[in-house]
Amino acid sequence: MSEGESSTNSASNTTTTSTAEQRFLDNRWVAWNRKDTFMEYVDNEWKYITDEKIKSSLRVRWDPIVNEEFLAMYKMNYGTEEEVEEKVSQSEAIKMYMEEKEHIEEKHNDKINDNKVIINDDKQKKNKNSKRPAGWIDFDEEKNTTVYVQGLPLDINEERFIEIFSKCGVIQNDPRTNLPKIKLYKNDDGSLKGDGTCRYIKRESVFLALQILDGMKLEDGCELKVEEAKFKMKGEFDPKKKKRGLTVQEKKRFLNKQNKIFEFKPDLPVNYRPKSDCIVIIKNAFDINELIQDASLLFDLKEMANELLNKYGPVKKVIVYENHREGVISGKYNNTDESDMAVKHLDGSFFRNRIISVDYWDGRTKYNVEEDDEQNKARMEHWKQFLGCEDDTDEEIKDQ
Incomplete structure (x- = not known):
């Protein structure tokens, strides 16, 4: 180039x-x-x-x-290739917005109506169940915990019956009477037929009773025949004979009490002492007539008992049961060591020239009794004598 x-x-x-x-x-x-x-x-x-x-x-x-x-x-x-949106006028945009809003509101209303239909269906089902006509109901045999027994001695009592059948499980208590749900069938004249029923709490107790008690011979030679109880409709249903159902609170209390039977409870230690052993009971510390004659003696008794019990440890509380005929005073210690010393040294000792007995509180006995009519009458008579108007009536006293 x-x-x-x-x-x-x-x-x-x-x-x-x-x-x-x-x-x-x-x-x-x-x-x-x-x-x-x-x-x-x-x-x-x-x-x-x-x-x-x-x-x-x-x-x-x-x-x-x-x-x-x-x-x-x-x-x-x-630059990049972008989608070109079609421009619309302001009136068209408002129209599109309103249509979209109406569409959303329609969907929301339809959803609410559907929920109302479901709720109404549930209510109708509940109403149908609540309005179930009175009559016999089907019993679920898989939940049956009752056994039927034949061959019982004709002189057997409920205590002996419970003793035999409690070997296979815990017998259920009646939630109304709190008594074991057992029944010994009787003739019209009141004599025993020789058969009965027993209801357990657990279904497993029924199988255990069939294995252990069925064919068992008692001391008097009677042989037991145990089988699972079968419930059949007998006659026409009479709503007047139907027992009142338990309330929700009654059912809850009954089930909680029943479940506590099967709760695990650890063994108590060998040196365990109940809290009631911290309380000592002094008897024959005074006579009721003394308090009737002199009501101020109550304060003196409390002070003297407190002084006596404090020799063996600090006393938290002293109570004088002025209406108890045995002349009872109680004292509460912090621990059993102190109460042991008090019982050991005071039992059989003298207190106000009276021989007293001192022991631990059993945790059950209630010593706080009310004043009876005889005590009230004696106290009122002494009060009248103290006022010097023994023969005056209430109206005469008011006039004075």
């Missing part, structure tokens, strides 16, 4: 690039002449980029590398 031709190509390239779009990509200037022809600026000249060229004696096809850096640079220069 001659010098003239080279200058001509250079001039033409300059003219072409002047009308083309130029971009700086990959550390070089690239131009596009809008006719599917790309040019690059190399050695101060614009040269056409061809698909193939000779490089290092090898024919190489030009294929631009598309990587993250290239895409980032491309997007920065040319």
Whole structure:
């Protein structure tokens, strides 16, 4: 190529690039002449980029590398293709918004109506159950805990019956009477028939009774025949004979009391002492007539008993039971060591010239009794004598 031709190509390239779009990509200037022809600026000249060229004696096809850096640079220069949203007028936008709002409200109302239908169905089911006609009900045999026994001695009593059947499990108590749910059937004249029923708490007790008690011979030679009780409808249902059902609170108390029977209780230690052993009971400390004659003696008794008991340890509380005919005074210690010393030294000793008996409180006996009519009458007569108006009536006293 001659010098003239080279200058001509250079001039033409300059003219072409002047009308083309130029971009700086990959550390070089690239131009596009809008006719599917790309040019690059190399050695101060614009040269056409061809698909193939000779490089290092090898024919190489030009294929631009598309990587993250290239895409980032491309997007920065040319932007990205975005969806073109159709522009609507303000009135159309308001109309679309109202239609969408009505659609959402309709769906919400439909959901509320569906929930109301479900609730009403549940209420109807409950009402159907609550309005169940009175009559016999089916008994679930898998939950049966009652056994029927035959061959009982004709002179057996309830205590002996409970003793025999309690060997196989805990007998259930009646929630109303709190008595064991057993029954010995009798004839019209009141004599025993020789059969009966027993209801356990656990179903397992029934199987155990069938294994152990069925065929068991008692001391008098009677052989027991035990089987699972079967309940059958007998006659027509009489609602007047139906027992009152338990309330929710009664059922809860009954079940809690029943479950406590099976709760695990650790063994008490060998040296265990109940709290009642901290309380000592002094008897024959005074006579009721003494208090009737002198009511102020009550305070003196309490002070003297407190002084006596404090010799063996600090006393937390002293109570004088002035209405008890045995002349009882109680004292409470902090521990059993102190109460042991008091019982040991005071039992059989003298107190106010009276021989007293001292022992531990059993935890059950109530010594706080009310004044009877005889004591009240004697006290009132003494009070009248004290006032000096023994023969006066209540009306005469008011007049005075």
